[in-house]
Amino acid sequence: MSASDETARSKDPQSAKGVPTPSRRAQEEARKRPLVPNDRAAAKGAERDERREQQARMRRALDTGEERFLPIRDKGPQKRFARDYVDARFSLGEFVMFAALAIVLLNVLLPPTSTASVTLFIVFWIMVAFVVIDTWLMGRKIRRQLTAKFGSVDRGVIWYGSMRSLQFRRMRLPKPLVRRGRWPS
Template sequence: MRVKRLPLGFVFRSRAKEEKAATAGSPTDSSQPRDPQAPKGRPTPKRSQAQSQRRSVAHTPTTRKEAAKRQREDRRSALERQRQALASGDERYLPARDKGPVRKFARNFVDSRFNIAEYFLPMAVFILVLSVIQVPSLQNIALLLWLVVIVLIVLDSIVSAVRLKKALRERFGDENKRGAIAYALMRSLQMRRLRLPKPQVKRGERP
């Protein structure tokens, strides 16, 4: 029996027609409905992506006035967080001068002690009242009290600085402690109820 051979061109044409028909029958990305907002040649974005993109576009300032307004709002919210942190002691939003374990230890060291310097303001008011009275003896007492108060504050500050320096060296070793002593002394000059950040330890409690 003799087998009939087909022409080579006929075989290739038939195979090409079959592949074309299979491609036309299978679903592709081009058959899916395209979002009219999606760029040509790109797939339709997911709903979550489209919502996030629209949200970012909506919140992006388009004019200089809107940008300035956004900056004022961000600055106002940052100041509000900072104010709350000063009242609660939250380290995340404290000003740079109050941040860090070294500054926190210095604050607790001052707040745990009785400091003569914190009573400087009421004593100064009392001495000024005495000095205003036109009585020589009272004016002499006022002058003497000025000297006594200043000497006591200086001595108390020196003792506090020496003890704090030793405590910082024992607690933090070679860690950067620059400015901690001056920071603590400035805090000791403030009345306890007016200190910011608010005291987190009681008097006599270990820092």
């Protein structure tokens, strides 16, 4: 090795050559931190600010779909695929809450013993049955496509997609990034 190489290496801050190895005691002292900070109020404020910033990043990620800052329950390529698949299709589950609210309001207005009240009750349970069938068929399609694309299906992805299909589209988080009819590939 030439003298110029040795000089360059000793000036390099990444290189430890030319500097004596610190003793164990010196290394331990450098790592020591107090269990309780000296200024507890400032530490608490800094922790609160950090938590707020992290929550703001997570909220922006839920709006934009940025994978890095999404909550753990929404991370991963399979969950993104399931989200996009559910958002691309029309599902009956989106409107079950509105229909249930309408049925409850109509039942309040109608006398409890009328045939219309009984008919509304039957219509509601038929609608619930159709939603269950629609969700089951959608889960099978998602499982088939995930298996074709990724080789296997991670645990909980089908349930994740099914629960997303029961939410009204505008209320879904992370926000839908695909339009209806634009199926993921």
